[in-house]
Amino acid sequence: MMDLSVTEQLSYSTVRVECEDVRGTKSSGTGFFMSFKENRQDGLHIPVVITNKHVIEGAKKGTLIFTQANTQGEPVDSRQFSFYVDNFESFWRKHPDPEVDLCAMPLAPFQNAATQSGVKLFYVSLPMSLIPTQSQLDELSAVEDVIMVGYPNGIWDEANNKPIFRKGITATHPCKDYAGRTRIVIDMACFPGSSGSPVFILNEGGYRDKHGKFYIGRSRLLLLGVLHAGYQYTATGKIGIASIPTKEMPVAISQIPNHLGVIIKSSRIKELEELF
Numbered sequence: 001m002m003d004l005s006v007t008e009q010l011s012y013s014t015v016r017v018e019c020e021d022v023r024g025t026k027s028s029g030t031g032f033f034m035s036f037k038e039n040r041q042d043g044l045h046i047p048v049v050i051t052n053k054h055v056i057e058g059a060k061k062g063t064l065i066f067t068q069a070n071t072q073g074e075p076v077d078s079r080q081f082s083f084y085v086d087n088f089e090s091f092w093r094k095h096p097d098p099e100v101d102l103c104a105m106p107l108a109p110f111q112n113a114a115t116q117s118g119v120k121l122f123y124v125s126l127p128m129s130l131i132p133t134q135s136q137l138d139e140l141s142a143v144e145d146v147i148m149v150g151y152p153n154g155i156w157d158e159a160n161n162k163p164i165f166r167k168g169i170t171a172t173h174p175c176k177d178y179a180g181r182t183r184i185v186i187d188m189a190c191f192p193g194s195s196g197s198p199v200f201i202l203n204e205g206g207y208r209d210k211h212g213k214f215y216i217g218r219s220r221l222l223l224l225g226v227l228h229a230g231y232q233y234t235a236t237g238k239i240g241i242a243s244i245p246t247k248e249m250p251v252a253i254s255q256i257p258n259h260l261g262v263i264i265k266s267s268r269i270k271e272l273e274e275l276f
Helices: 006-010 108-116 134-138 266-273
Strands: 014-020 026-036 046-051 061-069 075-086 103-106 145-150 164-170 183-187 198-203 206-208 214-216 220-234 239-243 255-265
Touching: 006 145, 006 198, 014 046, 026 103, 026 145, 026 266, 046 108, 061 108, 075 108, 145 220, 183 220, 220 266, 255 266
Parallel strands: none
Antiparallel strands: 014 026, 014 061, 026 046, 046 103, 061 075, 145 164, 145 198, 164 183, 183 255, 198 220, 206 214, 220 239, 220 255
């Protein structure tokens, strides 16, 4: 795509999701773009934004901030276009399983509104082919390098509409379902605002499989999952798992993250696709 590296493309694959509930309380999370129902013959697809259910739960108002494109279709980072949406939660289609903290929203209404305003949006929509197959998962070892793209604590490059990259490792084996559920634990600092962040395995220029075979000159990009929760302990020392909040906790509550995040396996995104 133009002259963009893989990580530069990933920097255009997320969107900051800002919410406001009926009490006026504001929060933020991370969404990312994916292409549903791709047709390889004609290139058609349904572009959507994916995030966690708990990010948009109770949101009466929402804001999405897009990067604009110039007449050549290239991104202009300093030019942004914001959508302010009422009844925000109603726009999202939620995964039917209450245990799966995922939802998706079609982008067509936003694209149409932008076109009517004479604005062209620029974003990178991730293909479903980035979801690893079973054979690809079988190549993975227990510890793999991972990156996460999002807006921790709402931090972002506001001037250029860019997310924050973080790096860590898998803390449980990607092939296995952590605690019997389709989840993986990662060793990475996860803070409010990171909810909904896509987590990738990215190997550029070569990688080694679990048998020690090295693939020289071959790159690998896999969408491993979506962050939705993390382990925290209180000032009294009690440890438990909790959804990554979308806003800061009240000062009276002392909850300290221990740099372990829980991601929903990307295979559950396929079930979201069936809602479209």
